[in-house]
Amino acid sequence: MKFKKALLLMGLSCFLAAGTAAAVEASVKEDDPNVRKVEASVKEFRDANGETPLVHVYTPEEITEWVILGTDLYNLKDVNACQFSDDIVLRARKHVAAAYDYLYSHMLLTGSCVPRDTAMGIFYLEKAADLAYPAALRKLGFFYETGRYVAQDTVKAEALMREAAEMGYVPARIDWAGMLLRDLGSAQDMPEAWVLLKKSVKSTPWEEEYITLYIQELESRIPENVLAEAARKSFY
Structure with a gap:
């Protein structure tokens, strides 16, 4: 009987310890500035209905820098092995920024990380040009x-x-x-x-x-x- 009571007490203490640890972890995450920064970034790129948060990968500024240097597809394909292409497509379709429209058009026109579709590529290139994106106007x-x-x-x-x-x-x-x-x-x-x-x-x-x-x-x-x-x- 004493042995069962000891086991019961041990299990109760483990349960309380786990609960305390979870509470501490939640508190740490809630107060962590890095967590808040990520949450703010995700919130910033929600769609018009406030649903389906998009994961932030490339910024428009990064893409524009690569476009100027001519390394946009190199970074997307060779450096990152197309693993972030779905994110670019989603942002372009939601017209988050002209840089995403431009990069998606480049992907479509060259068949990079997505099936080649020249008509759709020109469509997104014109979208970027309509937003006065200089690289799109030039192309x-x-x-x-x-x-x-x-x-x-x-x-x-x-x-x-x-x-x-x-x-x-x-x-x-x-x-x-x-x-x-x-x-x-x-x-x-x-x-x-x-x-x-x-x-x-x-x-x-x-x-x-x-x-x-x-x-x-x-x-x-x-x-x-x-x-x-x-x-x-x-x-x-």
């Missing part, structure tokens, strides 16, 4: 110039590229200058393109090479007095 401009995936329209191509260039997107500034040098658009815009290139900060060897080249080519076509006047202007 659409390229497609309209070459007639790839869309009907060729060089006027629209130059307008899209100019918009992205004037927003400060360095790759688009380079491509806009290239368009003008290929006689797309107006020669009167060359001084502006020259100033934008002169003010651009080079981030990659490709940008360094083409900015230097196009500045020289523009200077060979623009009269010196026009260059001097343009240099005094503050375009953007």
Whole structure:
């Protein structure tokens, strides 16, 4: 009898200890700033009905940095083995930010981590462009110039590229200058393109090479007095 009583007391003490431990753990989690930070991040990306929290993986800022460097698909496919592709798709479909629309369009157009679907890829690329995402404006401009995936329209191509260039997107500034040098658009815009290139900060060897080249080519076509006047202007 005494042995059974001892076992009963031992079981009761273990139950109370487990309950205390659980309470302490809950208290720690509740007060942990890291937990609160994660909860806030998840809450921020809930859908319109406040349901189905989305797991935060890539930020729009991270994606944009990769897009500028040309490593967005490399990071998605090679570094992370497509394990976060479902998250990108979900965020793009909910239009959380233009960067997700753009990355999903790139995935669809190249068949990276998702089945290739060019029509849907252009749809999401246009969504990102409608939100004035510079990389989307630039890529659409390229497609309209070459007639790839869309009907060729060089006027629209130059307008899209100019918009992205004037927003400060360095790759688009380079491509806009290239368009003008290929006689797309107006020669009167060359001084502006020259100033934008002169003010651009080079981030990659490709940008360094083409900015230097196009500045020289523009200077060979623009009269010196026009260059001097343009240099005094503050375009953007």
